[in-house]
Amino acid sequence: EVQLVESGGGLVQPGGSLRLSCAASGFALSNYWIHWVRQTPGKGLVWVSGNNYDGSRTSYADSVKGRLTISRDNAKNTLYLQMNSLRAEDTAVYYCARGVGYSEFDQWGQGALVTVSS
Amino acid sequence: SYQLTQPPSVSVSPGQTASITCSGDKLGHIFASWYQQKPGQSPVMVIYQDSKRPSGIPERFSGSNSGNTATLTISETQAMDEADYYCQAWDSTTAVFGTGTKVTVL
Numbered sequence: 051e052v053q054l055v056e057s058g059g060g061l062v063q064p065g066g067s068l069r070l071s072c073a074a075s076g077f078a079l080s081n082y083w084i085h086w087v088r089q090t091p092g093k094g095l096v097w098v099s100g101n102n103y104d105g106s107r108t109s110y111a112d113s114v115k116g117r118l119t120i121s122r123d124n125a126k127n128t129l130y131l132q133m134n135s136l137r138a139e140d141t142a143v144y145y146c147a148r149g150v151g152y153s154e155f156d157q158w159g160q161g162a163l164v165t166v167s168s
Numbered sequence: 169s170y171q172l173t174q175p176p177s178v179s180v181s182p183g184q185t186a187s188i189t190c191s192g193d194k195l196g197h198i199f200a201s202w203y204q205q206k207p208g209q210s211p212v213m214v215i216y217q218d219s220k221r222p223s224g225i226p227e228r229f230s231g232s233n234s235g236n237t238a239t240l241t242i243s244e245t246q247a248m249d250e251a252d253y254y255c256q257a258w259d260s261t262t263a264v265f266g267t268g269t270k271v272t273v274l
Binding site: 096150155158159 | 199203263
């Protein structure tokens with residue numbers, strides 16, 4: 051069974067850092083793009099970042115460039131999102147999603163809640 | 169930046185057809201996907217590459233994309249189809265989601 055499981059969410063102060071993990075099972079991470087998508091409670095979906103098969107290509111939404119870094123360890127079948135200089139507006143549920151090239155997101159994790167507050 | 173606009177809400181009676189539009193500049197020139205999200209759950213892909221239906225998605229879900237508008241159609245709508253629906257497309261190397269539509273089955 052294909053699964054994506056996020057972990058590492060929690061409460062962090064403004065300006066702080068957090069690292070999210072996304073553990074994949076049932077498929078090889080090296081065969082897919084994987085993305086992070088976030089959703090502020092009660093609001094819509096916003097794409098954050100994406101990373102290609104071997105991690106050599108990455109892209110970011112303008113709102114997170116320079117603060118969030120996506121990476122992967124294909125040997126561990128795990129994707130990461132390093133989040134630095136966090137702001138209140140980064141508060142959201144963060145989903146990892148499996149991508150099919152520059153097309154659809156066919157599998158989603160259950161989400162990890164990140165709350166940025168003092 | 170590229171934007172995809174959806175109606176905030178659509179109401180439909182059980183057994184009737186619901187149509188949800190997604191508007192974006194020259195959207196018909198690129199692939200659109202659609203996702204269903206029920207309260208407290210993760211999104212689920214219901215249509216990809218404009219009109220393809222993933223395994224396990226009922227045949228009552230269909231999609232089209234032409235000009236500046238992509239459309240998700242739910243035929244013979246059931247109570248279980250009540251959810252938020254989002255369209256999605258790519259603008260170069262940036263993924264864009266629509267504003268979302270809440271479908272209410274009255």
